[in-house]
Amino acid sequence: MPEPITVTVNGRSVAVRAGATVAAAMMIAGSHCRRSVSDEPRSPLCGMGICFECRAMIDGIPHRRSCQILCASGMDIRTDE
Amino acid sequence: MSSDRKQFDVLVVGAGPAGIAAAATAAEYGAGVGLIDDNPTPGGQIWRGESANGAGEPARWLTKLHHQNIQLLSGTRVFDHPAAHVLHGETADGFLELSYQKLILATGARERFLPFPGWTLPNVMGAGGLQALVKSGLPIEGKRVVVAGTGPLLLAVASYLRKHGAEIRMICEQASRLSLARFGLALLSQPPKITQGLSLRKGLSGVPFLTKSWPIAAGGDGVLKEVLIRSGGGSEKIACDYLACGFHLVPNTELPALIGCRMRDGYIDVDELERTSVPDVFCAGEPTGIGGIELSLVEGQIAGATAAGRPDVAQRHGRARTKLERFARALDRAFALRPELKTLPLPETIVCRCEDVTYARLKPYGSWRSAKLETRCGMGPCQGRVCGPATQFLFHWSPDSVRPPIFPTVLKNLAAMAFIEAHPSGAMRGSQ
Numbered sequence: 001m002p003e004p005i006t007v008t009v010n011g012r013s014v015a016v017r018a019g020a021t022v023a024a025a026m027m028i029a030g031s032h033c034r035r036s037v038s039d040e041p042r043s044p045l046c047g048m049g050i051c052f053e054c055r056a057m058i059d060g061i062p063h064r065r066s067c068q069i070l071c072a073s074g075m076d077i078r079t080d081e
Numbered sequence: 082m083s084s085d086r087k088q089f090d091v092l093v094v095g096a097g098p099a100g101i102a103a104a105a106t107a108a109e110y111g112a113g114v115g116l117i118d119d120n121p122t123p124g125g126q127i128w129r130g131e132s133a134n135g136a137g138e139p140a141r142w143l144t145k146l147h148h149q150n151i152q153l154l155s156g157t158r159v160f161d162h163p164a165a166h167v168l169h170g171e172t173a174d175g176f177l178e179l180s181y182q183k184l185i186l187a188t189g190a191r192e193r194f195l196p197f198p199g200w201t202l203p204n205v206m207g208a209g210g211l212q213a214l215v216k217s218g219l220p221i222e223g224k225r226v227v228v229a230g231t232g233p234l235l236l237a238v239a240s241y242l243r244k245h246g247a248e249i250r251m252i253c254e255q256a257s258r259l260s261l262a263r264f265g266l267a268l269l270s271q272p273p274k275i276t277q278g279l280s281l282r283k284g285l286s287g288v289p290f291l292t293k294s295w296p297i298a299a300g301g302d303g304v305l306k307e308v309l310i311r312s313g314g315g316s317e318k319i320a321c322d323y324l325a326c327g328f329h330l331v332p333n334t335e336l337p338a339l340i341g342c343r344m345r346d347g348y349i350d351v352d353e354l355e356r357t358s359v360p361d362v363f364c365a366g367e368p369t370g371i372g373g374i375e376l377s378l379v380e381g382q383i384a385g386a387t388a389a390g391r392p393d394v395a396q397r398h399g400r401a402r403t404k405l406e407r408f409a410r411a412l413d414r415a416f417a418l419r420p421e422l423k424t425l426p427l428p429e430t431i432v433c434r435c436e437d438v439t440y441a442r443l444k445p446y447g448s449w450r451s452a453k454l455e456t457r458c459g460m461g462p463c464q465g466r467v468c469g470p471a472t473q474f475l476f477h478w479s480p481d482s483v484r485p486p487i488f489p490t491v492l493k494n495l496a497a498m499a500f501i502e503a504h505p506s507g508a509m510r511g512s513q
Contacts (some may be wrong), residue, residue: 008116020219027214027219041303041304045467046213050467070121
């Protein structure tokens with residue numbers, strides 16, 4: 001088994017397995033991904049890059065579809081953009 | 082940001098079973114092939130997480146992609162078709178212009194989602210959606226899951242999740258037992274499908290499987306805690322960590338529609354060689370009809386061989402195609418949505434999740450277009466991919482014409498697109 005990867009979600013460290021997506025990391029952290037236009041918390045729906053509910057800020061770039069992006073060591077993930 | 086330009090004999094969009102089969106077959110018959118996919122790795126949804134080093138059919142097909150004639154472009158999303166034989170795509174760090182002699186569209190399908198109270202709560206997900214997340218690193222061991230909706234995917238997902246340690250509280254299928262029995266009869270000519278079905282059921286022994294059952298509401302404070310299920314004549318409350326809910330599949334037809342491919346009954350119209358109404362453009366897999374892996378592989382091989390100039394090879398698959406198409410039609414009949422599901426949303430239930438447009442705001446409108454213009458329904462980043470199929474079912478609205486960009490892209494890429502149009506030759510050398 002390859003070593004787990006550590007990323008941060010809103011500053012908190014989270015360990016994920018190699019090959020995990022950023023969306024999975026946010027769910028492991030127990031966090032939602034974004035807030036909707038009427039301020040509801042939202043988390044992944046489709047898991048395949050269609051619904052855009054899993055958008056988050058990754059390494060300073062906002063609105064990334066987190067279910068399509070693999071975690072890399074030290075990645076800085078921010079919810080609520 | 083970088084810009085690049087690539088040219089192929091055959092360009093395949095979508096690296097699921099149909100696209101992989103198309104690319105492998107076209108390469109085998111000598112074509113220079115580009116295989117483009119939005120996901121980080123090939124396999125599509127059904128083979129997500131599979132690798133060429135694994136076992137069985139997925140590995141066998143994925144191995145074929147290691148061919149000198151194939152260039153795999155993962156993490157690349159097509160957003161425009163500016164002219165015949167040209168597509169524009171976006172990568173993590175730039176813009177890509179792709180030109181081709183022949184184009185094979187294998188854009189796959191997505192789940193159909195229907196709105197009900199609480200469906201926007203975190204941890205209410207698609208059935209395939211939750212499976213995709215688990216394949217992408219979400220631990221599911223010990224979690225309580227209700228699987229609901231309709232279609233053969235429900236059993237496959239429940240079985241997969243249970244194998245990975247989930248406690249499946251219940252499987253709720255909206256179709257009736259009679260409808261499923263008829264589907265079983267239709268399968269008698271398809272022995273592999275029966276074997277698959279039986280092995281799934283075996284892996285799910287002891288799990289309650291309800292027919293004519295669906296979620297009425299999901300509840301929880303900021304995150305899912307329980308689901309109210311309709312069963313028999315009454316309802317039942319079930320505590321759970323996840324609700325995996327999808328109502329069968331709808332084809333991804335946005336790119337074929339943008340290119341101008343003619344549609345028939347909601348699917349892309351193709352002939353027996355997978356040719357669309359647009360010259361040099363083929364379509365294979367779920368966009369031509371929801372039929373599963375076997376049909377997708379057959380259609381991919383037909384499209385790949387024809388695109389590489391070998392229609393004689395393609396024709397050898399004709400009989401298998403006809404037989405598997407019967408299965409696709411049986412699927413559509415067996416898992417047709419029951420009208421009661423139209424009454425699930427309450428007035429305040431959100432239908433368009435991007436713009437938070439409620440059922441009550443949409444109900445007065447007579448068409449998708451007027452609702453879009455007045456309420457912004459379908460105008461958010463998903464561009465109606467979730468609420469479009471839902472409103473088609475709820476209100477019988479037909480989808481609008483498709484316009485570029487078919488996915489949101491960064492302004493820089495729209496600028497690059499405009500620059501290329503203004504400077505058609507030699508514009509793409511180096512980076513901008």
